[in-house]
Amino acid sequence: MCLMTEENEVRTGDADAPTEDGDQIELAVIAQGDASYLQELADVLEAAEIEARVVAPEDCDTGCAPRLLLVTLPENLDAARSALEAHWNDDLDDDAKAAVSTVVDLDAAEATCPACMNTFPTDATRCPECGLNFG
Numbered sequence: 001m002c003l004m005t006e007e008n009e010v011r012t013g014d015a016d017a018p019t020e021d022g023d024q025i026e027l028a029v030i031a032q033g034d035a036s037y038l039q040e041l042a043d044v045l046e047a048a049e050i051e052a053r054v055v056a057p058e059d060c061d062t063g064c065a066p067r068l069l070l071v072t073l074p075e076n077l078d079a080a081r082s083a084l085e086a087h088w089n090d091d092l093d094d095d096a097k098a099a100v101s102t103v104v105d106l107d108a109a110e111a112t113c114p115a116c117m118n119t120f121p122t123d124a125t126r127c128p129e130c131g132l133n134f135g
Contacts, residue, residue: 027055027071030080038070041084048083050076104134 030052031041038054045052052072072080089097095117102114111122111134118129125135 026074028074028077030070030072030077030084032067032069035068038068041070041087044087045072045080045083048079050080050083052076052080106134 030045031038035054042052042054050072052070055069055071057067057069089100092100098117099114102112102117104111104114106122108122110119112119113127113130113132115132116127116130118127120128122134126133
């Protein structure tokens with residue numbers, strides 16, 4: 001990938017970027033998308049004091065949009081994911097937050113439907129309340 005900054009351009013392969021002193025910096029990809037979306041995510045991370053940059057892939061000569069990447073240092077990846085999840089969940093009402101956190105275990109005797117929160121036996125392929133397909 002190609003790390004673009006206002007001061008310079010740093011090229012890297014396999015997520016290692018050379019620094020000015022010749023050392024390598026490993027980068028972790030947070031997200032892929034168009035520039036405006038990734039800039040929104042970068043702003044969220046900046047507010048959370050997590051360093052991240054929007055970069056173009058190494059094989060990009062010109063006009064790579066919408067295939068840009070948001071990257072950070074590997075040690076920041078978990079914090080970045082948590083900050084973005086909190087950002088996305090801020091706009092959800094309580095029912096939607098419950099649905100997002102619902103995990104359907106089809107090996108259990110019963111499951112909770114993330115669409116309507118109905119509990120049903122997992123031998124059913126559809127939720128009997130709302131019809132959500134699990135098969």
